[in-house]
Amino acid sequence: MLSQRIIETIVGFFLLAAILAFVALAFKVSGLTSFFKQEGYDITAAFDDIGQLKVRGSVKIGGVTVGEVTAIKIDATSYKAIVTMRINAAINDIPTDSSASILTAGLLGDNYIAITPMYGKEFLKNGDEIQETHSAMILEKLIGQFLFSVSHPGEKSPNLPEEGAKI
Amino acid sequence: MFNRIGMLGHIGLNVLEKYGRAGMILYRAIFRIPNISKGFPLVLQQIYAEGVLSLLIIVVSALFIGMVVALQGYHTLSKFGAAQQLGPLVALSVARELGPVVTALLFAGRAGSALAAEIGLMKATEQLSSMEMMAVDPLQRVIAPRFWGGFISMPLLTLIFNMVAIYGAYLVGVKWLGMDAGAFWSNMQSAVDFRLDIVNGIYKSVVFGAVVTWIALYQGYDAVPTSAGIANATTRTVVYSSLAVLGLDFVLTAMMIGGW
Numbered sequence A: 001m002l003s004q005r006i007i008e009t010i011v012g013f014f015l016l017a018a019i020l021a022f023v024a025l026a027f028k029v030s031g032l033t034s035f036f037k038q039e040g041y042d043i044t045a046a047f048d049d050i051g052q053l054k055v056r057g058s059v060k061i062g063g064v065t066v067g068e069v070t071a072i073k074i075d076a077t078s079y080k081a082i083v084t085m086r087i088n089a090a091i092n093d094i095p096t097d098s099s100a101s102i103l104t105a106g107l108l109g110d111n112y113i114a115i116t117p118m119y120g121k122e123f124l125k126n127g128d129e130i131q132e133t134h135s136a137m138i139l140e141k142l143i144g145q146f147l148f149s150v151s152h153p154g155e156k157s158p159n160l161p162e163e164g165a166k167i
Numbered sequence B: 001m002f003n004r005i006g007m008l009g010h011i012g013l014n015v016l017e018k019y020g021r022a023g024m025i026l027y028r029a030i031f032r033i034p035n036i037s038k039g040f041p042l043v044l045q046q047i048y049a050e051g052v053l054s055l056l057i058i059v060v061s062a063l064f065i066g067m068v069v070a071l072q073g074y075h076t077l078s079k080f081g082a083a084q085q086l087g088p089l090v091a092l093s094v095a096r097e098l099g100p101v102v103t104a105l106l107f108a109g110r111a112g113s114a115l116a117a118e119i120g121l122m123k124a125t126e127q128l129s130s131m132e133m134m135a136v137d138p139l140q141r142v143i144a145p146r147f148w149g150g151f152i153s154m155p156l157l158t159l160i161f162n163m164v165a166i167y168g169a170y171l172v173g174v175k176w177l178g179m180d181a182g183a184f185w186s187n188m189q190s191a192v193d194f195r196l197d198i199v200n201g202i203y204k205s206v207v208f209g210a211v212v213t214w215i216a217l218y219q220g221y222d223a224v225p226t227s228a229g230i231a232n233a234t235t236r237t238v239v240y241s242s243l244a245v246l247g248l249d250f251v252l253t254a255m256m257i258g259g260w
Helices: A004-029 A139-151 B002-030 B036-080 B083-124 B127-133 B138-176 B181-191 B194-221 B227-257
Strands: A040-047 A058-061 A064-074 A081-088 A099-104 A111-116 A132-134
Touching: A004 B036, A004 B083, A004 B138, A004 B181, A004 B194, A040 A099, A040 A132, B002 B138, B002 B194, B036 B083, B036 B138, B083 B127, B083 B138, B083 B181, B083 B194, B083 B227, B127 B138, B138 B181, B138 B194, B194 B227
Parallel strands: A058 A111, A099 A132
Antiparallel strands: A040 A081, A058 A064, A064 A081, A099 A111
């Protein structure tokens, strides 16, 4: 039998290993990051339709993840979806006239927000709103519009957005 | 005819008596005011004997289970063009099911059988009786620390199992099959919920730890004090605890999915 002192040390290491595993499970596997707010700043954008976008969805510029969606709510007066995004503090030079669009990763993948930077001289900061937004492309709607335009050639689809709005 | 029914009643009473005895042993062992200064070193020794010494088999099995789930999952998922979802597949199946259940089965085989044999031999060599002669309660001195040792070790082993299995899946998926590491982890993080998946898995392992240790202690304490009796007790420990773990796993899963 080992001495009590050695047993205590070994059990201590065992507990330590289990605690490390627990921390790794919490933060690496289940992505429990809300304890520590990531360094960054919040910006918002109003979309007509966010499709399947979810909280914790990624925000990308040129395909590189620069932040994540932290909240989605509906604006009671305009009925637009207000999406709040947290952008990493390192990316602090997004021009204010940039546009945000909701894209889909692959044909059936998750939705994410792609920010297309423009050439303005002023940069987005905490609490700013991106004015120019493009809604999610909803496959069912597109198919519906396509079927309507095939069966009613020459007519305007009832679901079609008004002139000037972007799909 | 009446004889047959009488036999059935006899069996039923016997089974009930066994459950009652098992319950009484557990009750008298743990529902006491603990003597911390005397009990704590004993519990530590049992965590060492049941937890630390089981670590090798747990880690090796976890690594291989994680690797094989990743390999099988990748093979099947790529048929649907969904190989990117390997991370969630592995993490969810390990955290929710495989982690607690396989750890409990290995724990029953490694630590449970050892407990039953040890206590059975203590009984056969009349060590338990001699403790009583010295006014030392064997339930306090022998059974209680072993119960707490298993109760504490099992969740810790499950946590280590989960992490090692997911790392094994990472090795196969990312390092060998060439998946994107970012997609592996980020899909996993968006699919796995801390409260619903990880914590529920830990609840399961706590229940399994208590049940496996309890069965082992009862079988050892109640063993017929002969070599054949100890062999029987060891076998029954492994069989009963495996069955109890698998059955309880279904009940617990149904309760958790039912939002109980």
